[in-house]
Amino acid sequence: MTDPAALLQAARQKGLRIATAESCTGGMISAALTDIAGSSDVFDRGFVTYSNAAKSDMLGVSQTTLGAFGAVSEETAREMAEGALARSAAQLAVSVTGIAGPGGSDFKPEGRVCFGLAQSGRPTRCETVDFGPLGRANVRKASVAHALALLAQALGQTGGQFGG
Known part of the structure; x- marks a missing residue:
């Protein structure tokens, strides 16, 4: 897993502040x-x-987006990340929304998690990861690790899709 201390140091060196927008992880990224x-x-x-109302009230996720794509979608993850950036003093925001389980459906199975990464002056990036039915605790842990890795990539600590 990405070392949170190293991630924070990289942000510090770049003069960037971080915000998180979390659903299925319930604050675990912030805690890390x-x-x-x-x-x-x-x-x-x-x-x-956690609720659709909170996504809308706190982050400005549109009811249109929630109605058309649902809470577990890249569209919602995008609006969550952008909303966190707009409603904070941060220049970098990560969002996570998914189905930790148990449950899910054929269309949105357990372990599907959507991530968003918004950074001032850059296009917002989104991706979906299917962790599979690992169990609630493991999907949440995997989601935290992935979100931290996305932040690290954005800070130039590692290569990858979100690098830069």
Whole structure:
């Protein structure tokens, strides 16, 4: 897993602040970052928006998007990340929305998680990862690890789709 301390140091060196917008992880990404002493100079805030109403009220996710694509979609992840960026003092925001389980459907199976990454001055990126039916706790842990890796990539710590 990406080292949260190294991630925070990379953001610190670039003068960037981070925000999170979380649904299925329920604040676990924020917790991973704020477990590090001194994180307050980099971590601005986290939004835990578990319900559709919270996604709309706190992050500005449109009812049209939620109605057309559902909460577990790249479209919603995009609006969550962009909403977190717009409603914070951060220049980098990651979002996560998915089905941790148990349950799901043929269309949206357990373990499907959508991620968004918004950064000031750059296009928002989104992706969907199917972790599979690992069980609720493991899907959530995998989602946190993936979100931290996306932040690290955005900060130039590793290569990959979100690098830069």
